[in-house]
Amino acid sequence: MAEAVLELRDVSAGYGEGIVLDRVSIDIAAGGSLALLGRNGVGKTTLILTVMGFLPLAGGSVLFRGADISRLPPHKRARLGIGWVPQERDIFPSLSVEENLTVAAQPGRWDRDAVYGLFPRLRERRANMGSQLSGGEQQMLTIGRTLMTNPVVLLLDEPLEGLAPIIVEELTAAIRKMAAEGVTLILVEQHAETALELTSDAIVVERGTIAHRARSRELLQDRPTLDRFVGMNLVATEE
Numbered sequence: 413m414a415e416a417v418l419e420l421r422d423v424s425a426g427y428g429e430g431i432v433l434d435r436v437s438i439d440i441a442a443g444g445s446l447a448l449l450g451r452n453g454v455g456k457t458t459l460i461l462t463v464m465g466f467l468p469l470a471g472g473s474v475l476f477r478g479a480d481i482s483r484l485p486p487h488k489r490a491r492l493g494i495g496w497v498p499q500e501r502d503i504f505p506s507l508s509v510e511e512n513l514t515v516a517a518q519p520g521r522w523d524r525d526a527v528y529g530l531f532p533r534l535r536e537r538r539a540n541m542g543s544q545l546s547g548g549e550q551q552m553l554t555i556g557r558t559l560m561t562n563p564v565v566l567l568l569d570e571p572l573e574g575l576a577p578i579i580v581e582e583l584t585a586a587i588r589k590m591a592a593e594g595v596t597l598i599l600v601e602q603h604a605e606t607a608l609e610l611t612s613d614a615i616v617v618e619r620g621t622i623a624h625r626a627r628s629r630e631l632l633q634d635r636p637t638l639d640r641f642v643g644m645n646l647v648a649t650e651e
């Protein structure tokens with residue numbers, strides 16, 4: 413098996429005294445795509461924040477390309493190549509779209525034109541200020557800006573949440589394209605069907621532990637498991 417790009421070994425973490433994640437182990441190989449599923453409040457965002465180093469470990473370790481990064485602060489993890497698209501869209505409102513994209517760019521496959529190819533809307537709006545964008549466009553810009561850092565692994569925390577169906581379609585197409593082009597990614601998503609169609613592997617989180625692991629296409633067919641762990645809200649555009 414290929415060496416894991418990112419690995420969590422028996423990770424426990426939470427907020428202060430409150431432990432949310434309880435001995436969670438996951439790994440993702442280069443070019444892999446992993447859906448993190450589960451109902452509201454089960455610990456998906458906590459897992460992402462722990463990978464980024466915002467929450468201290470209460471146990472276990474986080475490895476990046478085989479090296480223990482458990483003690484590294486978030487900016488150093490980002491510099492190593494862990495790209496994070498947070499749940500709250502994160503753009504510079506007073507910079508233009510193009511400035512937002514280029515401000516943290518690193519050389520690599522994802523340059524400005526590649527990102528505009530992925531998000532034609534951003535090319536159309538390249539001269540607009542971040543503050544003039546719709547929520548969906550801000551989400552595209554957040555993803556585009558993170559891609560421009562040419563991360564080794566990309567963490568997407570509910571990138572489709574609260575967006576209009578047409579925007580969800582555009583973002584879904586872009587994520588599919590990124591995965592097909594070999595971007596290693598972890599996708600947090602409550603809408604299981606949408607996430608499973610975009611990824612190769614999946615884990616279901618329940619109350620801070622991993623309740624189920626499967627190949628995404630197999631879990632897509634496994635309705636009883638989906639109903640049990642994820643509930644009814646399967647497709648992002650249903651809302």
Ligand SMILES: Nc1ncnc2c1ncn2[C@@H]1O[C@H](COP(=O)(O)OP(=O)(O)OP(=O)(O)O)[C@@H](O)[C@H]1O
Pocket residue numbers: 427430432450451452453454455456457458459602
């Ligand atoms: N800043 C915080 N301080 C204390 N507890 C928190 C904090 N943020 C989240 N929690 C708790 O951690 C648990 C997991 O929350 P988390 O946000 O990781 O869930 P989630 O699966 O990402 O759900 P959602 O889809 O709602 O974001 C919840 O019980 C939540 O109340």
